[in-house]
Amino acid sequence: MNIAAKPQSKKQRREAQEKLILEAAEKVFAEAGFGGATMQLIADVAGLPKANLHYYFPTKESLYRQVVQNIFQFWLRAADVFDSAEGPAEGIGAYIDAKMEISRAYPAGSKVWASEVMHRAPVIQDYLETTLAEWTDGRMKVIQRWIDEGRMNPVNPRHLLYMLWATTQHYADFGHQIETLNEGKALSDQQWAEAKASVKQIILTGIGVSAEG
Amino acid sequence: MNIAAKPQSKKQRREAQEKLILEAAEKVFAEAGFGGATMQLIADVAGLPKANLHYYFPTKESLYRQVVQNIFQFWLRAADVFDSAEGPAEGIGAYIDAKMEISRAYPAGSKVWASEVMHRAPVIQDYLETTLAEWTDGRMKVIQRWIDEGRMNPVNPRHLLYMLWATTQHYADFGHQIETLNEGKALSDQQWAEAKASVKQIILTGIGVSAEG
DNA sequence: CGTAATCTTGACCATATGGTCAGAAACCAT
DNA sequence: ATGGTTTCTGACCATATGGTCAAGATTACG
Incomplete structure (x- = not known):
């Protein structure tokens, strides 16, 4: 997916990952609501394993709150x-x-x-x-x-x-x-x-x- | 709850029960969304056991559709x-x-x-x-x-x-x-x-x- | 009454989901 | 290279949830 994208500093990479997740989450929350959205689906949309989401956002609610x-x-x-x-x-x-x-x-x-x-x-x-x-x-x-x-x-x-x-x-x-x-x-x-x-x-x-x- | 209410014919009772459930469901669906709503909560609001809901409305979706x-x-x-x-x-x-x-x-x-x-x-x-x-x-x-x-x-x-x-x-x-x-x-x-x-x-x-x- | 139909309900099941964790991988400074 | 730090991930767990079922209660009606 991001073959061409060359991530720079560690901080920048972190921000990029968070942004990726937040954008996927926004889509999924919008289409399914908080209750209907699943971390698995957000992960799929973001193209990441579910556990990785929990590394950046400890809970579903914290992710939602940020969105x-x-x-x-x-x-x-x-x-x-x-x-x-x-x-x-x-x-x-x-x-x-x-x-x-x-x-x-x-x-x-x-x-x-x-x-x-x-x-x-x-x-x-x-x-x-x-x-x-x-x-x-x-x-x-x-x-x-x-x-x-x-x-x-x-x-x-x-x-x-x-x-x-x-x-x-x-x-x-x-x-x-x-x-x-x-x-x-x-x-x-x-x-x-x-x-x-x-x-x-x-x-x-x-x-x-x-x-x- | 409906002590005073004297249910009449069987058909009327059925309608009354369905109405009771539908009103509870409307409230819960409105406050939690389809995904966030649970049959258990709807049952509690309606004052009925959950299994009874499924007698009148086989699935959550059928109940939602009716609402x-x-x-x-x-x-x-x-x-x-x-x-x-x-x-x-x-x-x-x-x-x-x-x-x-x-x-x-x-x-x-x-x-x-x-x-x-x-x-x-x-x-x-x-x-x-x-x-x-x-x-x-x-x-x-x-x-x-x-x-x-x-x-x-x-x-x-x-x-x-x-x-x-x-x-x-x-x-x-x-x-x-x-x-x-x-x-x-x-x-x-x-x-x-x-x-x-x-x-x-x-x-x-x-x-x-x-x-x- | 008796009995057949309808209704009610607690107990139960399979599955899905949020979240955890240990270890692997990647990255970085020295 | 080396050791430490951060990031990644598959496997796993406890719980919640939609739905089932069989047995009991209630009602309808001849």
Whole structure:
């Protein structure tokens, strides 16, 4: 498999192996859920013997925890567009774009997150209570400021955020349903563009800012 | 448990037992996923010995299949408001109301459905391809007619439907996250009303029809 | 009643799974 | 080379789980 890849330092090799395992785990957890996933299957997907997984991650739960934490960090980082925006049209529009891109590029991560939350967040409850709560409060304040400045319709900022999450993540979490309703085929580039445009159009119009391309 | 309940005919008793089991199964499947759920736990929740479950439902999968099918039928029936509506404001508004009510009253069912779809619909793929596809086509035609009649903004009907599903089901599927961001408490009646109003406001405004209370 | 059909249940089984471990292999500094 | 450290892996184990079964309880009904 990695014939050409020349591993360098020991630390680098370790990181590479961990990444290999984490990516396999993300796929399997997404498709089977925590309970349905087996270490054996993750090992097969990663192309390693099962015992080797346990060398890097002592338990199934520790592996799962790492997967979920990575996803969470990734999402937080990707949401920076919100802050650097000049106004609601740009900020929320860019946020929709970013989250739709993530849904397309990393659907497995989104599914793992959804699954984790649906199961009452046994692993990342503390993240919800601290980091996510703070992040949400911050964005709500930004939205509220835009409203106060008369730059968008007065809507409930919290529920606007929920709608943004729900709508964008739907394209990952329910990707299979969307695919099935698309004659069994994954959305084409054009169809993804159409999806993004539709979401932006309805929401941006809905909050009273003009939607651009 | 059912001391007061006087079971009548044999058929009725059978139905009552099946319902008892199905409700317990829905809860457990929703909280643990198919893979994480155990027949023993379902039996405990139902207050029956495990072997008794297997008398009514030969396999875990058959029990799960029945749960998912029930949910699907329920949703289809609840979506009739769409057809009997006079126009987009009423039709889509009522549809949002109905789906939000379902999300509040039957969150477990919504979670089971989400989980099933996320796992590539191993059990209800045929439903997606036939019944759901037909239902979707029908509603898309209704929406397109409203657009053609100039009664709402020209939006992509398919993605509007996806947004409706995503947003309303989010309140069930991600209920735990929403609860956590609400200081750990379930949404009050007032907060649910606020949620419904917000969703309706943004979407109805977004498609160019006035939102009413 | 009696008896046949239906329902209930504890005990049991085969298998799958998470995890362990001892030793082999590979790597590295000296 | 040599010795020590890290990485890898097949074999193994304890447990949990889906499912079976035979015998007992309950109900239906002539």
